[in-house]
Amino acid sequence: METLGYLMDGFGVALQPHNLMFALLGAFLGTLIGALPGLGPANGVAILIPLAFSLGLAPETALIMLTSVYAGAMYGGRISSILLNIPGDEPAMMTCLDGYPMAQKGKASEALAISAVASFIGSLIATIGLILLAPLLANFALTFGPAEYFALFLLAFATLGGITGKNPMKTVVAASIGLMIATVGIDNTGVQRYTFGVLELFEGVDFIIAIVGLFAISELLFFIEERAGGGKEKMKVNKLSLSWKDIRDILPTSFRGGVLGFVAGVLPGAGASLGSFISYTLEKRVLGKKGYFGQGDPRGVAAPEAGNNAASSGALVPMLTLGVPGSGTTAVLLALLISLNITPGPLMFTQNADIVWGVIAALLIGNFLLLILNIPLVGIFVKLLSVPPMYLLPIVTMIAFVGIYSISNTIFDLYFMVAFGVGGYVLRKLEIPLVPVILGLLLGPEMEKNLRHAMDISDGDWMILWDSGLAIGLWVFAGLGLILPYIVGPLLRRGMKGATPTSGSPESD
Amino acid sequence: MTFNDRIFGVLMIVLAVAYGWAATQFPEPFGGAEAVGPDTFPKLLAIVLAISSLYLIVRPDPDNAWPWSRTGIELIIAVVVLIFYAMLLQPLGFIISTTLAVGTLCWRMGARPLNAYMTGAVSAVVVYFLFSFALDLALPLGLLSFLEMN
Numbered sequence: 001m002e003t004l005g006y007l008m009d010g011f012g013v014a015l016q017p018h019n020l021m022f023a024l025l026g027a028f029l030g031t032l033i034g035a036l037p038g039l040g041p042a043n044g045v046a047i048l049i050p051l052a053f054s055l056g057l058a059p060e061t062a063l064i065m066l067t068s069v070y071a072g073a074m075y076g077g078r079i080s081s082i083l084l085n086i087p088g089d090e091p092a093m094m095t096c097l098d099g100y101p102m103a104q105k106g107k108a109s110e111a112l113a114i115s116a117v118a119s120f121i122g123s124l125i126a127t128i129g130l131i132l133l134a135p136l137l138a139n140f141a142l143t144f145g146p147a148e149y150f151a152l153f154l155l156a157f158a159t160l161g162g163i164t165g166k167n168p169m170k171t172v173v174a175a176s177i178g179l180m181i182a183t184v185g186i187d188n189t190g191v192q193r194y195t196f197g198v199l200e201l202f203e204g205v206d207f208i209i210a211i212v213g214l215f216a217i218s219e220l221l222f223f224i225e226e227r228a229g230g231g232k233e234k235m236k237v238n239k240l241s242l243s244w245k246d247i248r249d250i251l252p253t254s255f256r257g258g259v260l261g262f263v264a265g266v267l268p269g270a271g272a273s274l275g276s277f278i279s280y281t282l283e284k285r286v287l288g289k290k291g292y293f294g295q296g297d298p299r300g301v302a303a304p305e306a307g308n309n310a311a312s313s314g315a316l317v318p319m320l321t322l323g324v325p326g327s328g329t330t331a332v333l334l335a336l337l338i339s340l341n342i343t344p345g346p347l348m349f350t351q352n353a354d355i356v357w358g359v360i361a362a363l364l365i366g367n368f369l370l371l372i373l374n375i376p377l378v379g380i381f382v383k384l385l386s387v388p389p390m391y392l393l394p395i396v397t398m399i400a401f402v403g404i405y406s407i408s409n410t411i412f413d414l415y416f417m418v419a420f421g422v423g424g425y426v427l428r429k430l431e432i433p434l435v436p437v438i439l440g441l442l443l444g445p446e447m448e449k450n451l452r453h454a455m456d457i458s459d460g461d462w463m464i465l466w467d468s469g470l471a472i473g474l475w476v477f478a479g480l481g482l483i484l485p486y487i488v489g490p491l492l493r494r495g496m497k498g499a500t501p502t503s504g505s506p507e508s509d
Numbered sequence: 510m511t512f513n514d515r516i517f518g519v520l521m522i523v524l525a526v527a528y529g530w531a532a533t534q535f536p537e538p539f540g541g542a543e544a545v546g547p548d549t550f551p552k553l554l555a556i557v558l559a560i561s562s563l564y565l566i567v568r569p570d571p572d573n574a575w576p577w578s579r580t581g582i583e584l585i586i587a588v589v590v591l592i593f594y595a596m597l598l599q600p601l602g603f604i605i606s607t608t609l610a611v612g613t614l615c616w617r618m619g620a621r622p623l624n625a626y627m628t629g630a631v632s633a634v635v636v637y638f639l640f641s642f643a644l645d646l647a648l649p650l651g652l653l654s655f656l657e658m659n
Contacts, residue, residue, distance in 0.1 A: 054640075054644060054646050055644055166570070167570060169561050169564045169565060169568075170561075170565070170570075172557065172561040173521060173558065173561045173562060173565065176525075176554050176557050176558035176561065177521075177558070179554050180524075180528060180551070180554050180558070183550065183551050183554070187547045189546070189547055191535050191536060191547040193532075193535065193547060193551065194528075194531065217591065220587065220614070221584055221587060221588070223618070224580070224583050224584055224587050224617070224618060225576050225580050225583075225584060227580065227619070388620075389618070390615055390618035390619045390620045391615055391620060391624075391628050393614070393618065394610075394611040394614035394615045394618070394628075394629070395611060395628070395632050397591070397611075397614065398607055398610065398611050398632060398633075398636065399636070401594065401595070401598075402603075402636060402640065402648070405598065405648075406640075406646055406648075411595055411596070411598065411599065414594075414595035414598070415592070415595055418588065418591045418592060418595065421588075421591070422588060425584075429513070429573050429575065430513050430514065430517050430573070431570060431573065432517075447550075448550040451545060451549070451550060452545045455545040455549075456545070460545075
């Protein structure tokens with residue numbers, strides 16, 4: 001019952017008026033970010049990080065706000081899936097399958113309401129799962145030595161592409177590039193590495209600048225290339241007529257989707273997109289002929305929404321307990337933790353208990369806020385959805401500029417951000433994923449530190465890296481993470497492709 | 510066509526070699542060499558990048574087309590606008606440079622010029638005041654600094 005005590009303390013933090021206010025702001029912004037095509041959750045959270053700094057927020061407040069943004073983005077993704085048939089973010093892809101047909105039948109607001117309820121149930125299940133599982137995993141992770149951590153980081157990279165990933169070797173290339181960028185600067189023995197005598201590089205590359213450049217600027221360039229500036233036609237939203245029976249009908253579906261999604265979120269290599277896919281396919285199997293999936297079945301809306309929301313809360317488990325994110329957006333949240341000088345990982349649960357539990361409590365509260373925001377106020381988001389990208393993206397880019405400029409007031413950082421943006425565009429063109437680059441930037445210093453520690457312990461014997469059973473297990477899973485996509489990847493991908501159009505949003509969940 | 514991955518693979522191998530070679534040139538850290546020096550991790554990375562890039566050369570994916578035509582020019586314009594935006598942010602000040610940058614981007618993305626620059630101006634003013642009053646953060650005023658109060 002120790003957990004309960006911590007959770008109560010957490011509520012104490014999360015219920016402070018200013019924290020509550022920022023949670024609400026975050027939930028609102030998050031829903032908006034999720035809803036707007038062209039502004040994915042990772043991108044949105046990344047742009048808000050520098051702003052959270054310039055606001056001078058306390059660490060727990062900043063984290064609560066951005067976690068709410070994260071949770072909100074998962075709610076928001078469904079809005080454009082249903083109304084535009086374009087997923088607002090990748091995990092919302094499956095919601096298009098039944099959500100858009102429902103809207104075509106003139107049931108757009110029912111689809112929106114049902115998906116909000118399903119999202120709520122999914123998130124709630126996953127948050128409870130997080131509360132139960134995270135402390136256990138954190139305790140277990142305390143037994144990790146440097147060698148295990150090194151292997152764990154490798155596992156994180158290997159599974160980042162997910163088992164649906166196209167070409168795992170490209171993940172390796174991307175991760176190496178990120179790790180290489182992370183080695184720039186003065187290392188902890190005082191040696192300058194790859195600084196070329198440029199003063200601005202002595203402290204290394206600021207990963208916030210890299211993240212914002214890679215996501216925000218490359219997204220702008222992609223939209224320009226696709227000439228998608230005008231936006232797409234939107235479905236009309238009817239007046240809501242939802243009975244309790246409608247909600248009762250989707251409850252079992254949402255519960256199943258929530259549990260499955262949570263598992264998919266926690267496991268490395270699965271993630272929210274797979275979570276929503278599995279929930280949808282399972283529901284189709286379970287209901288069989290009783291459903292009319294693909295033609296606007298409400299359960300076909302509820303299942304993937306419960307699944308992807310649960311998966312995104314589940315993805316916080318490895319990020320918070322091990323310091324190893326499994327997705328783009330959780331990687332960005334990790335960036336926030338590191339820049340707040342909080343060392344993520346098992347120790348965070350003891351050293352920064354108020355922050356961790358404050359955030360978890362904020363997730364619970366945020367869910368209720370989001371449900372309220374998303375049922376009566378959904379009209380506001382629908383209105384904002386009609387802002388065409390040709391106005392939206394330049395403004396988002398400008399906000400990215402302001403955010404980066406406000407960190408250090410130097411122009412050098414802005415040039416750097418643009419350079420990262422162009423680089424990100426080229427990498428995305430080559431289908432080299434950006435998330436491993438970012439994860440490399442974030443984890444590089446820790447990874448090298450753990451390698452050094454392990455070697456110091458063993459006096460230079462490389463065998464220490466696979467000396468314990470746990471380390472071997474991690475290595476094996478890392479290997480599987482790279483090999484499995486070649487075997488099961490094609491099958492799963494074919495299933496997920498389905499009828500949905502893919503959007504140009506960066507791979508992030 | 511599979512040129513993209515091959516060319517990128519070759520470039521990355523060049524990078525890996527250069528990066529790995531540079532690692533051998535690091536001075537020995539103060540206090541003598543340890544089992545893992547500052548050069549060990551970079552050398553590992555160079556090897557991993559070289560091997561994975563080699564794979565890209567041997568088994569490349571099909572190409573995505575590059576936008577050589579007018580779209581390519583639009584992209585270059587956008588990047589140039591961003592560079593100028595950064596360059597002019599301090600001399601011209603936030604409001605003017607943002608109006609120009611956001612306006613030009615909106616316009617090039619398909620908005621009518623008047624709407625585009627109006628969007629730029631309005632967003633610039635709103636963000637400026639939001640930052641200076643609500644967030645207490647100074648953005649440069651540049652040419653408009655004569656408007657500065659007190």
